[in-house]
Amino acid sequence: MKNPFRSFGVFILAAASVSVMTGLSPAWAQDATFVLNARENGAPSYNPIKSTKVNLGMRLIFDRLVDQDADQSFHGLLATSWESSADGMNWTFRLRPGVKFHDGEPFNAKVIEWWIPQFKGTPNAFMTEAIDRVVVVDDLTVRFVMKNPDPSLLFNLATAFMGIPSPKAYDALGDRFGVTAAVGTGPFRLESFTIGQQTKLVRNDDYKWASALSKNRGAAKIRRLTLREINEDSTAFLELKTGGVDMLMGVSSDFQPRIRDEKSLKLVVLPGTEVFYMPINTSVEPFTDIKVREAVALAVNQKEIMSGLFGNQGAVANNFLISSLQESKIDPKFNISYNPVRARRLLDEAGWVVGAGGARAKAGVPLTVKLWTQNGTQFKRITEVIQAQLKAVGVNAVLTIQDPASINAMYRNKTDHQLAVRSYDYTNADILDWFFSGKRLGYPNVSMWNDPKAEVLNEKAMKGSRTWEERVTNFKAYHEYVQSQWVYAPIYQPTQTFAFNQTRLSVPDTVRGIRMTVQSIMDVEVK
Amino acid sequence: MFGFLIKRLLLLIPVFLAVSVVIFLIIHLVPGDPVDHLIQIGSSPEQKAELIARIGLDQPLLVQYGAWFMKVVTGDFGDAIVLRRPVASLIAENLPHSLWLGGLAFAFSTIVGVATGALAAVYKDSWIDRGVMVLILMGSTVPSFWLGLLLILVFAVHLGWFPVSGARNWTALVLPVMTIGLQGVALVSRVTRAAMLDIARKDFVLLLHAKGVSRREIQLRHVLRHALLPVVTILSLRIGWIVGGAVTIEFVFARPGLGSLLITALNQRDYPVVQGCLLILAMAVMLGTLLGDLLQAAMDPRIRENMQ
Numbered sequence: 001m002k003n004p005f006r007s008f009g010v011f012i013l014a015a016a017s018v019s020v021m022t023g024l025s026p027a028w029a030q031d032a033t034f035v036l037n038a039r040e041n042g043a044p045s046y047n048p049i050k051s052t053k054v055n056l057g058m059r060l061i062f063d064r065l066v067d068q069d070a071d072q073s074f075h076g077l078l079a080t081s082w083e084s085s086a087d088g089m090n091w092t093f094r095l096r097p098g099v100k101f102h103d104g105e106p107f108n109a110k111v112i113e114w115w116i117p118q119f120k121g122t123p124n125a126f127m128t129e130a131i132d133r134v135v136v137v138d139d140l141t142v143r144f145v146m147k148n149p150d151p152s153l154l155f156n157l158a159t160a161f162m163g164i165p166s167p168k169a170y171d172a173l174g175d176r177f178g179v180t181a182a183v184g185t186g187p188f189r190l191e192s193f194t195i196g197q198q199t200k201l202v203r204n205d206d207y208k209w210a211s212a213l214s215k216n217r218g219a220a221k222i223r224r225l226t227l228r229e230i231n232e233d234s235t236a237f238l239e240l241k242t243g244g245v246d247m248l249m250g251v252s253s254d255f256q257p258r259i260r261d262e263k264s265l266k267l268v269v270l271p272g273t274e275v276f277y278m279p280i281n282t283s284v285e286p287f288t289d290i291k292v293r294e295a296v297a298l299a300v301n302q303k304e305i306m307s308g309l310f311g312n313q314g315a316v317a318n319n320f321l322i323s324s325l326q327e328s329k330i331d332p333k334f335n336i337s338y339n340p341v342r343a344r345r346l347l348d349e350a351g352w353v354v355g356a357g358g359a360r361a362k363a364g365v366p367l368t369v370k371l372w373t374q375n376g377t378q379f380k381r382i383t384e385v386i387q388a389q390l391k392a393v394g395v396n397a398v399l400t401i402q403d404p405a406s407i408n409a410m411y412r413n414k415t416d417h418q419l420a421v422r423s424y425d426y427t428n429a430d431i432l433d434w435f436f437s438g439k440r441l442g443y444p445n446v447s448m449w450n451d452p453k454a455e456v457l458n459e460k461a462m463k464g465s466r467t468w469e470e471r472v473t474n475f476k477a478y479h480e481y482v483q484s485q486w487v488y489a490p491i492y493q494p495t496q497t498f499a500f501n502q503t504r505l506s507v508p509d510t511v512r513g514i515r516m517t518v519q520s521i522m523d524v525e526v527k
Numbered sequence: 528m529f530g531f532l533i534k535r536l537l538l539l540i541p542v543f544l545a546v547s548v549v550i551f552l553i554i555h556l557v558p559g560d561p562v563d564h565l566i567q568i569g570s571s572p573e574q575k576a577e578l579i580a581r582i583g584l585d586q587p588l589l590v591q592y593g594a595w596f597m598k599v600v601t602g603d604f605g606d607a608i609v610l611r612r613p614v615a616s617l618i619a620e621n622l623p624h625s626l627w628l629g630g631l632a633f634a635f636s637t638i639v640g641v642a643t644g645a646l647a648a649v650y651k652d653s654w655i656d657r658g659v660m661v662l663i664l665m666g667s668t669v670p671s672f673w674l675g676l677l678l679i680l681v682f683a684v685h686l687g688w689f690p691v692s693g694a695r696n697w698t699a700l701v702l703p704v705m706t707i708g709l710q711g712v713a714l715v716s717r718v719t720r721a722a723m724l725d726i727a728r729k730d731f732v733l734l735l736h737a738k739g740v741s742r743r744e745i746q747l748r749h750v751l752r753h754a755l756l757p758v759v760t761i762l763s764l765r766i767g768w769i770v771g772g773a774v775t776i777e778f779v780f781a782r783p784g785l786g787s788l789l790i791t792a793l794n795q796r797d798y799p800v801v802q803g804c805l806l807i808l809a810m811a812v813m814l815g816t817l818l819g820d821l822l823q824a825a826m827d828p829r830i831r832e833n834m835q
Contacts, residue, residue, distance in 0.1 A: 042791055044610040052565050123578070126569045161567075179612055194620070195610060196791055197694070197783050230692060230781040234676055239691045242684055405559030405796050426568060434568045443563075 030223035037250030041229040047178030048163035059518040062163025062184030067211040088149025088466035101166035151471040213512035213519035247500040274425040276491040283448040295346040297489035298339040317490035327429035327475040334483040360394035371397035373421040411443040429475040447487040604803035614803040625784040636711025644719025666713025675706040675779040692781035722754035763819020767812030
């Protein structure tokens, strides 16, 4: 008599084989959990129009008109093509057909006509400030009539803040939009959101309009994606190690060697979008003297910081912008690099002579300056090294460390600070305006720099450029002038890193876009 | 007793008023404001000024306090500025997590602490006593942050018995409860042991021994009962801590809770949230103290007499 259990076992094996061959894997096998980069934790809502803090989820729920690649090029997403008039006063966008919101409503030109005015009165209003009105040309064509040329329009349209929500849902939910529900056209729908904890997303099975930056142009391969917010680096690492999560969207430098040691884990390094720098308060002594400013800037040994603190990972910063931006490619003579010999000579010329013990003084006043930074391991470490580097040229720096909110308020007192170690994370040359415009003295213009020539160059770069190329040229000119005035010292450009469990996930070798974000997540598969 | 209770409840009103003023002033006098978290790179100073006016931060402090307090007395904690939703709903989302974590840790530390303290007192100078003293020393000196990570390493990573972090189900509570509980055990155990040793030296205990009452009955029915009075005092002071004292643990274990909410709001200077959370914490401490007093009165007739 045949063994019934053996027959049953064969049956099960056959069924399993069939299901594998037909791709009917168990539902849970298509689920993944990612831990957000700690910088993105605490986003209060999924309302792209009103939010000032966004996370990865925003890009997964809402599509934008365009997408941006790492080489700064733009690719169509909800727009298939666009053109600008020669004077930059009209932009015409052709929209992708067949796109629907998660609530079934159609995406068309009327949506864009509704959408742009929604920004008025919101923190993101400046993104659409240059648009005078939206003209519906036909169901799938819109024209932006501009108040003034805005060559950074495409950049703005590619940001997560310009994800397009469903007008019907947005109007119906009012202030609750993005809190209890969020409706876009993106590859994932919002299932639930607990602020500061996690976001649960489910695949939009109708999705078939990903940008050319994704290999997979159809529905995402992950069925259910949970985005967790974990503030403690150790906890996040241990979750990845034990399989509690599948990917960390940011990995602190302390844990990168540990991840490299784990066979099941893989660390991926991408070019960074952050710059560490040291603003110099140009309005207080001794930094009203440009020689002293130049001296402290040249005292910063960027290479030593990169090698000593970050294991040679990343890049030194020699100017204010990330190196992938065209506007960072200024005349090399304006780049700022470590030169202690020149730093000492400049201080001598400025009258700060070396006394007993190596400390400098002028007319009996010691060269002691305040060096501020915010709390956080990286900031503290970098600041301590800079303190030592300044001491090596005879500048005695006294450290003050505060939480970010307090220190930003303290900068607004304008004359209390002298030097500071700060960072920013931004991928547009506009950042020069934000940190050095005379309209924002104190904070964010911590350098307290208000220079008439700089203001003219800034205005020309921000509002006087008709085309992208013109904009690059004008920003380079402004950037070079900023460099020439020694209002800050560039320090370091960290890399971006993410890590994943390679036994669980298949991740494309090439990550498109500026970060590991929706374009590449479309191609991520759960094994 | 009833009169005492009414008097204490009425006293809570001026205390509540004073606490609300202190809470309001503290957060408003600390440098920083929520506006930095509401403006974008690229926004103009005029937009910032408009935002400040819209939120009402340009009003005099007294006006701001009055507006907030009038809402609070009607049960409305206002709307979070940065987190953009009613403060009451934020608290309602997070408070249950804190209550579960804090409550279980409180119960754990009370039960285990009293038991180990009593054992140490009964078996004074034995290996049991020494073991408990080591436990007390470790619990008092080991930082909770470090202890939490150690427990994660042992029980979640190496043994795989519990999840590393999160709040998905009851298993995610075990390690955080143990982390907080073990530190509470140290305190309760120390107080119990000291109190029992103190009571054991009293004349009435000597009399009980002379009367031939069993050692077990003396310890459990007489000595422990008297020793619990100072323990109740300590525990009542820790009741407020149940609600918001687990910030570090919530951070390490990535758990929701009132402590985490408070820290997030503090970093963002989200005034209504900070004020709401601190008010809840203050009320918890006030009510906890009152409860402790009532328990003590219930346990000790001398205290009841004084009240009357």
